[in-house]
Amino acid sequence: MVKSKDFFIFFLLLVLGLFFVYIYSNIKTTKEDVYNRIETDQIEQISTILNAVQRDFTTSLNIRNSDELLNAFMEEENAKKYEDIISLIMTANIKYAYILYKDEKNKFRFILDASKTDKASFYQKFDVTQNEYFDVYSTKKPVILKQKDIENLYITLLHPIIINNEVAALFSVDITTKIQDIILQSIKPLENFFIILIIVVVLFMAMIAMQLFHYFATRKRVFTDPLTNTFNRNYLEELQNVINLNNYSIAMLDLDKFKSINDIYGHQAGDFVLVQASKIFKASIRASDILVRYGGEEFLLLIHNRSGSALQVCERIKESISSRDYFYEGNEIGLSVSIGLHKHPALEKNLHEAIKIADKMLYNAKKNGRNRIEIYDEKSISEKNDSSKDISFVKEALDEDRVTCYYQPIYDYKKCEIYKYEALVRIIAADGRVVTPFEFLPQIKGTNMHYKLTQRILQIVFDKLKESKKNISVNINFSDLINADIEETIIKHLKSNPELASSVTFEILESDEIDDVELFKTKTNLLHSLGAKVSIDDFGSGYSNFKTIIDIEANYLKIDGSLIKNIDKNIKDYKVAKSIIHFASQSNMQTVAEFVHSKNVFDKLVELNVDFMQGYYISPPKATLIEKEELFDSVKAI
Structure with a gap:
């Protein structure tokens, strides 16, 4: 069997690994976010101070253009005053702060330097290698130059000095700090921890993957038959x-x-x-x-x-x-x-x-x-063995109106339509289960409860005939035919409704015990006289007195299912069925084959020219009268 435990562990490690990667990625992102926040805060603070300084010297010195700015800072007193003011922003993180002036040859010159060390002299040349210095003059916006220092934040802020809407000079402030290094040192152990976890998870996953690979590699040899490639x-x-x-x-x-x-x-x-x-x-x-x-x-x-x-x-x-x-x-x-x-x-x-x-x-x-x-x-x-129902089961079903009929279509394959339906008794048990007659009919045979059940079935069928205007067959025993109450029920319904009589067929079991043949003929003649049709059910399962069958002039012979179910395999059954169909044809009777459970049986019956067919291959019994489009559902589902 597949090692589900190994698969579970592998999947769990995969989830853990992805989780650790996610955490590690978030740590890196958080570190970058902290760097950016520090940088933004420092630049905003410095920009605010520089703007204040610019307003002060342009106002107090009455500077209106770049030349006047240059001349103002030529005076040592002015230069000293504003170097001292700008030096107030000098900290351990800010070592250099100066003002750059661009001359007529586009060369940058120092005109003020507030730095404490490496101080430049007035108008000393400042070499520029980056285009951003010149871009400030066209954009009139501050520019931040980031230096490529992996561990430390090292940036230069170029802040324009704008006089009369023109850039007269640049503030240049170099900022360097070790705060990032401090953050890095704090986070580095956590980063390393998750890196180690990820490596451990990957190693375990690799080990389990190797085990699974080995399992599947050997599984074919151990559990599979080499010839047929099936399990062994x-x-x-x-x-x-x-x-x-x-x-x-x-x-x-x-x-x-x-x-x-x-x-x-x-x-x-x-x-x-x-x-x-x-x-x-x-x-x-x-x-x-x-x-x-x-x-x-x-x-x-x-x-x-x-x-x-x-x-x-x-x-x-x-x-x-x-x-x-x-x-x-x-x-x-x-x-x-x-x-x-x-x-x-x-x-x-x-x-x-x-x-x-x-x-x-x-x-x-x-x-x-x-x-x-x-x-x-x-x-x-x-x-x-446990499902046999006694008389009380049937009595309760009658009292509680739980007796019903299912209907199985009888199919005219030549016209591809439903010829009629056979009504089959069912009892809905108290728990909702549909109980078939095999579970209760044998226990009530010959009892008064059997006749009461037949009465109820007849009433259900007659109501269904009136409602649907379809043709329906109903099963009836010889003992039912000679029961006075049942006979009265049949006569009452059929005499008063000739249309009903022409739609009903009474299927009488050929295998039923018929002691008085003449009485049997009398009762079937009564059914004929009322306009109903008669079918001999299960023909071929009993003694098959052909003369009696001819004398009662049955309309249909229903061939017993025991002869039909193996007709595609058993040549004897085939020959018997063929003889019955021939006999019926010569006697002006139509034949119905029941127990048609497969296409092979269906095809054999077509070959024998039977008139009608009935069976699960065509349709199982259902609670409603189905239409022809619903036939052969089992075939359509394949």
């Missing part, structure tokens, strides 16, 4: 302690007659078939499913619940394997697969016990003819 049995040992079986169904897959392929074509052909089959397996499942080569030609498949019906996945695999052509060195090799399916492995003690049961189902599939799926569904068996 070693993977199961790692899987069994972490897998949640509640999320999976388990299927065992075995290629049929694989030994014969090896014996006839050689082991290389066998390997070729295994590779091709494993590709089909992988193409038929989802990323959440787990495929393991269990041994030889046997594969284990854990089907995640998110992949849809486990049976659908198995059927897709079976059909995909058998529908492909396999050629090896010019030889065509036939291939099929047998599958054993355990739908609820979580009911077992552990994974290995669940695999044993799936393997037993695989054995049954092999024994029962191969190329088939055998299902073990202990949960359904348990639920079936």
Whole structure:
């Protein structure tokens, strides 16, 4: 299994590393911000003083242009006075402050120097190498020159002396300070600390990355079958302690007659078939499913619940394997697969016990003819045993109006439309669960509660017929037909509403026990006389007295699902169904095939020219009368 703990640690270290980088970056930004604030504050203070000095000497000395400024500072008394004033701003951080005058040759000259050391003489030349000195004359705005000193703030402030809107000269103040060095010394340990943390995190991440790389590099060899590139049995040992079986169904897959392929074509052909089959397996499942080569030609498949019906996945695999052509060195090799399916492995003690049961189902599939799926569904068996409902369950449902009908369409494939619907009884349990008749009808058969339930069903169907104006079939037993109350209900509704009678079909079980054939004929004739149609349900499951069927002049024969469900595989069922359809056609009856659960069965029935079809492939029973656009939803979803 993937080492999720290592992934978590790696991710945690990555987050920590990014956090430390973020903090370190903010420290650097904060340091720069402090530098800038110090610089701005110092320059603003100095500029304020220089502006005050300029106002003083221009006013007191009555200076109106640059020449008068030059002449004023030629006088030693004036120069001394303003050197002393400017020297007041001199501190440990400001060592040089002077006024520069640009002569007629654009050369800069000292005309006043308030510096304490290296003092320049009057009109001494000042060499300029930077264009910013000249730019001040055109922009008339202060300029800051930053020197390239990494540790210290070292700048020159060029402040224009503006007289009558012209730049007469420049104040030049050199500022240097060690405050940045102090800040740097304070922050440096913190910066170093985070740098060390980042390096440690990166080293740990590198170590874990190497472990993960080594894991994935060896995983293929340890847990993967080299031939089929699927997981091998070693993977199961790692899987069994972490897998949640509640999320999976388990299927065992075995290629049929694989030994014969090896014996006839050689082991290389066998390997070729295994590779091709494993590709089909992988193409038929989802990323959440787990495929393991269990041994030889046997594969284990854990089907995640998110992949849809486990049976659908198995059927897709079976059909995909058998529908492909396999050629090896010019030889065509036939291939099929047998599958054993355990739908609820979580009911077992552990994974290995669940695999044993799936393997037993695989054995049954092999024994029962191969190329088939055998299902073990202990949960359904348990639920079936525990789900039988007694008479009181039905009585409460009738009293609380929780009896309803679901409707399954009967399809006219020739016209591509719904011919009619079959009403199927359901009970909504107190907890909201929809309960099928298999859970309660056997327990009430022959009781008065059965007749009461039939009465309610008839009322629901008649109301639905009036509301929808559709054709609907309703199931009824021979015992129902001879019940006086039920007969009265049927006569009352159909005699008063001929349109209702023409829309209803009564489906009578052919397998039902009919002791009095003549009475049976009388009751079906009564239905005909009222304008209703009669269908013989589950035809082929009972004794099939053909003369009785002909005498009662049924409108439809509904072929029993046990003959239909395997018609695409079982030639005997196919022949029986063909005979029934022929018999019905010769007797002026139409045929309905139920249990149409797949396209293969559908196509076979089209081939046999059955009249109508019904089954989950077309549509499951639903609470409403669906439209033809809603048919074949399961096909559309694929």
